[in-house]
Amino acid sequence: MKTTFVVPDDLEPARRADDATAVGDVIPPHNKRCFGCGPDAMQGLHLQAIAGEGLTATAVLEVERRFAGGPGVIHGGILASAFDEMMGLTNMLMGTIAVTAVLDVDYAAPIQVGTSLRMDARVLGLRGRKVYSEVVAYDAATPGDPLAGGHGLFVVVDPVDHFTRANARP
């Protein structure tokens, strides 16, 4: 995979919360109306990320026709949304809330509508409030070389303070 995103080589280790979603269970949606994971987001992705060992999670995105960009292939923004959500949900296994500051996507190959896309995400480590995460996507039916990959820099926030301030803006 190619990327210009720089992951510091001296990250602090991140730790799974004691009360994190059990391995094999679906990480609960953080907001029922979330475009990425919310069951009530009618036009959303409805991602269900299964918690893995440590700070990892996996989900499958059915690449529906409504997700098309170019003819027959996924829209780049939809893939970016799915990657953002996958890393955001995986970060929640730490028991903290972190919002995206930087999102980097490597669109290595076209992803066809009608296929199933497996996404494997993991937290790479921390630097103070900064969380570095990555995600890699494969064709779920014929795994081989990754079709795309992503990195994110997330910042841990106090969710009440963050979203109260965000919603108070005129």
Ligand SMILES: CCCCCCCCCCCCCC(=O)SCCNC(=O)CCNC(=O)[C@H](O)C(C)(C)COP(=O)(O)OP(=O)(O)OC[C@H]1O[C@@H](n2cnc3c(N)ncnc32)[C@H](O)[C@@H]1OP(=O)(O)O
């Ligand atoms: C109530 C429960 C609700 C639960 C909801 C769960 C939702 C979440 C689920 C997830 C859903 C999916 C996810 C979504 O979709 S989240 C939605 C999309 N993201 C946002 O809306 C975030 C908007 N941005 C902000 O609110 C602020 O800018 C944040 C909070 C990110 C930082 O502002 P804050 O004032 O707090 O902190 P700081 O500015 O001191 O920065 C802190 C550190 O970070 C470094 N830095 C910052 N930006 C950048 C950058 N661009 N490049 C490189 N570095 C950057 C900065 O240098 C500093 O580093 P250092 O100097 O310490 O080394």
